[in-house]
Amino acid sequence: MRLLYLEGLPDSLEEHMVPVNQDGTFQNTPAHLRRFFWPKRRRFYRRIRSANEAAHVISRRGPEALTKVCLPLFSSWVKPLDGFISMPAPGEVAAPETHAVHLKMPFRSGGTVVEGVQDALHFLFANSWGEGWGRLGFGMLPFAYYDRYIIEHWTTYFLEEFTNIQVRKPSPGWVAWQGRDEFDRRVYAFEAGNPDKERLGWAFALDTGKSIELEELFVAHEARGRGIGGKLATQVAQLAHAKGLPLIAWVPFADTARESPATATALPSIAKRLGVQFHRSPVTWAGYVASSHQPGSLTPVEPEHFPGRPKSTRDALLAFFAGMGVTAGTGVSPLSSAAADQQSLVMSQPIGSLDSPEWKAKNARRVALSRKKNREGLDEVERAEFDFLQATARALVERASKPPHYFAPEIEAILAAKGAL
Numbered sequence: 394m395r396l397l398y399l400e401g402l403p404d405s406l407e408e409h410m411v412p413v414n415q416d417g418t419f420q421n422t423p424a425h426l427r428r429f430f431w432p433k434r435r436r437f438y439r440r441i442r443s444a445n446e447a448a449h450v451i452s453r454r455g456p457e458a459l460t461k462v463c464l465p466l467f468s469s470w471v472k473p474l475d476g477f478i479s480m481p482a483p484g485e486v487a488a489p490e491t492h493a494v495h496l497k498m499p500f501r502s503g504g505t506v507v508e509g510v511q512d513a514l515h516f517l518f519a520n521s522w523g524e525g526w527g528r529l530g531f532g533m534l535p536f537a538y539y540d541r542y543i544i545e546h547w548t549t550y551f552l553e554e555f556t557n558i559q560v561r562k563p564s565p566g567w568v569a570w571q572g573r574d575e576f577d578r579r580v581y582a583f584e585a586g587n588p589d590k591e592r593l594g595w596a597f598a599l600d601t602g603k604s605i606e607l608e609e610l611f612v613a614h615e616a617r618g619r620g621i622g623g624k625l626a627t628q629v630a631q632l633a634h635a636k637g638l639p640l641i642a643w644v645p646f647a648d649t650a651r652e653s654p655a656t657a658t659a660l661p662s663i664a665k666r667l668g669v670q671f672h673r674s675p676v677t678w679a680g681y682v683a684s685s686h687q688p689g690s691l692t693p694v695e696p697e698h699f700p701g702r703p704k705s706t707r708d709a710l711l712a713f714f715a716g717m718g719v720t721a722g723t724g725v726s727p728l729s730s731a732a733a734d735q736q737s738l739v740m741s742q743p744i745g746s747l748d749s750p751e752w753k754a755k756n757a758r759r760v761a762l763s764r765k766k767n768r769e770g771l772d773e774v775e776r777a778e779f780d781f782l783q784a785t786a787r788a789l790v791e792r793a794s795k796p797p798h799y800f801a802p803e804i805e806a807i808l809a810a811k812g813a814l
Contacts, residue, residue: 394438394547395611399592435570437582437597439608440643440678441546444516444536448499450548453575461493463545463703468714476527478534488713490705491544494518494532522707543678544700555580569628583628585621596625598632605633607642610663622659626666633685642669644681644693651699661692755782
């Protein structure tokens with residue numbers, strides 16, 4: 394989001410491409426190329442914090458208004474029946490790397506597409522693991538999973554999408570503007586620039602009616618040390634004071650000490666300008682939080698859990714859970730390498746439906762293992778296979794109990810036309 398707001402979108406010409414460093418970080422775009430990228434229109438971006446909020450944005454502005462949502466992965470992601478992701482079992486361990494998927498639309502458990510958010514229970518989402526995963530490459534994410542585990546999710550606006558827009562230029566190179574979003578909330582933006590109209594820094598704040606929430610404060614690397622961050626912080630603090638509301642500052646994971654030590658070192662001085670003190674973040678979607686309405690620490694409080702970057706692949710996920718001895722949806726049970734290999738083999742094979750030849754063969758094996766279990770017991774390799782087949786049988790019976798037309802025509806049409814999404 395920062396790159397987009399600072400430099401815009403590059404075109405497809407090879408000479409305009411920006412190289413990526415060997416460690417995966419991005420280089421700053423050379424100044425002579427920025428004229429090709431620099432966005433002429435003003436934007437605003439903010440976090441999405443709940444499933445209902447995401448569904449509301451989709452219903453009002455379409456799924457393209459949202460970035461991909463970043464989430465941790467549990468064993469149900471390995472081979473979800475019909476693409477339905479289940480909530481993890483108590484004590485279940487998440488994979489070390491997270492994943493990002495693009496939400497398409499909310500729908501009810503019976504498959505009906507929902508225009509708003511009332512009674513919506515799942516999101517249809519597009520995955521990147523091929524047509525063999527889920528339902529033709531698509532999955533179904535419960536609202537409860539989103540609300541419990543969301544790490545990152547953002548939406549962006551052009552200024553023209555707001556209502557009651559006001560723009561002022563308090564000094565050369567500085568612009569302040571405000572408007573109302575689709576929730577009828579007042580949003581505020583403060584921008585710092587130079588005579589060439591290049592953006593050097595900005596801050597975005599949201600008036601919730603109960604507080605002013607600072608969503609973002611960023612200064613371009615080459616412009617740091619000039620007092621821009623302090624001036625932006627002062628403007629946000631003055632806004633909260635004028636409104637007579639407490640100020641809450643949400644700090645993204647990208648600005649934590651683990652991700653950006655230099656930025657984290659500067660945070661105490663920015664917090665002092667804002668008039669806020671730090672507390673442990675109570676949410677999964679922000680690394681730090683600081684507020685003005687209760688005393689806390691003068692320095693950032695590190696999160697108890699730090700999420701990995703969203704780069705998980707299906708093969709890596711399968712290997713991790715097989716190595717951990719995790720049976721899909723049943724939690725963790727330590728396994729030997731032989732048992733893990735057997736479980737990985739079983740989990741990677743087609744499942745089918747209750748009346749499919751694939752499942753009939755697997756069910757015969759499940760019955761045979763069940764009988765052996767009752768007669769003489771199972772060794773570790775057999776137990777790993779039996780646990781997975783038992784979990785699969787329960788899931789298949791649950792799916793079969795749904796109405797025959799489980800997916801509404803609207804969803805079937807999206808799945809059929811997936812190439813156009």
